[in-house]
Amino acid sequence: MAEQPLISLRGLTREYRMDAETVYALRGIELAIGTNEYVAIMGPSGSGKSTLMNVIGCLDTPTRGEYWLNGTEVSRMSDDELARVRNREIGFVFQTFNLLPRATALHNVELPLIYAGTSARERRRAASRALERVGLADRMHHRPNELSGGQRQRVAIARALVNDPSILLADEPTGNLDSVTSQEIMAVFGELHTQGQTVLMVTHEADIAAHAHRVVTLLDGVVHSDSVREAA
């Protein structure tokens, strides 16, 4: 039997029912992603990239179709089971950082571990290590408003990493950053991938997508193209 892919999507569909009409955000996505891949998802605005990421990140559930993660079917899971998967298997980085504004960088990074029931001592150790990995060892006790955009996104990446996830998801992580900072953040993702982290990233820009080894393009909620690049 062939090795199972990390993520396997079959006929994945997500519809939004508005009052009168139905919006089809995803209409039958077929996609498999293996361990240690670095995949960029591209496509025009409204093509369903965020919806796809949210479903893979277990923040959203598909209307139809199957989503398998690590050999278990996620698409049939209950709310609380999904919360558990988000907590254990997923690291999500958002365009808008989504940090708790009144908490320090360290506390923000600890957050997933609090819900994992990790002891305070272990939490602190793991969170500091994650912050070191993204180069923020000296900013642990700063609050988000005391950090630059790039630093905030690094905190968010550290938070996504802290539970040692199967996959790191990022939805336009550089969308709110200037180009220099964007390059720095992309370097962080590249470094993490080199260390063995599976990365799935949505981006608009071709030069950012160039960091990835595989580019999947969406159009109107279906996979339009899927190309593996030669290693750089």
Place this chain on the structure above:
Amino acid sequence: MPLFDGLRLALREISAHKLRSFFTLLGIIVSVAFLVAVVAVIQGMNAYVRENLAGAIVGKNAFQIRRTPISVGFIDDEEYRELQRRPIIRAEEVEFVRRAIPDAQAIALQSGWPTPLADVTWRNRTVGDVAVFGVTAPYQMVQDYEMAAGEALIDLDIDDRRRVAVLGFDVADKLFDEIDLAIGRKIRVRGQEVVVKGVTAKKGTVLGQSWDGFVMLPITLFETTYGRRHTTVISVKMPEAYQVASAMERAEEAMRVARRLRPGQPNTFTIDTAEGLISFWKSLTRIIFTVVPAVVAIGVIVGGIVIMNIMLMSVTERTREIGIRKSVGASRADIQRQFLMESICLATMGGLLGILAGWGLAEVVAILSPLPSRVTLWSVALALGLGIGVGVLFGVYPARRAARLDPIVALRFE
């Protein structure tokens, strides 16, 4: 999420909005304070009535044989007419009682309530509204009077209807520059001249009313001025409290014999201890205790609704935070617990602050008024329980709302 982390989170959230939290809790604080203070005052009064007032009126280890009961409760016309038909207590009946209770410490006859008030004058000095008692000598023992100066009344004073008097401390204090100077002086009580024989030691105040503003006359002398009063009573004082019950039974028998009542005929007198008074007081406080919980309940419900509204507002304000927490793995139960913990902490703080405020209020009442107060454990426990209960009851709905938020919708919330 571990309980400790949840608690810390809740407390941090509350202290981040101190002023808002305080105003949120005002309803709970006021209701709980009211509860604690009212209960404290009533409990204090209860203890006071039992320990001081009852003893002061009837005497320690004492009971009274009376024409009508002490208690002032509601009686119907029929009962009232029956009480009116009863004969007056007579001096001769004291003898019957004395024979039946040879172990009594003192048996006295005294003029009863309402006590006539009179001006007492010495030379150009006058003390108004002095309570005038007519008593037999043993009355002074029933009331445990001690003499500050001079001597107590003796049997001969009564038998010979001597024109003598014993003054309460306050009366002597106001009439004379020194207590000792009172002895042997001729004073006038409602115009009648009497010689001061003794002055009693201070008994202090009961419910802010001086217990030392009286003049005691031999009952025989008293009756020449005021006539035989309908409220004359016999007081019996026993050496020990446990002897009171049996003595009361013997007194009843003796009175029935004295009045030649046949078996089956009802008593034409009442034998009462201070219990009658206490039970009247209790029935009064029972009414208060039914009104107070209603008032407190309304206050607490209003307070709870305020908490619920503030928590709903807080859920809305923190929608994004909820989204963030859910996105990193918080379950519905985690979020629900977080908000429930917060409302419970809030309400419990309200309870605690209310207890402190109520306690303070009770102390202020005790200091500024003659009403004593005593904060009781059960009212404190009840107040705390109320606080926690309100936190749970009115926290559940906002907490559930928070828990049910869709993570994506919550994350997009501006």
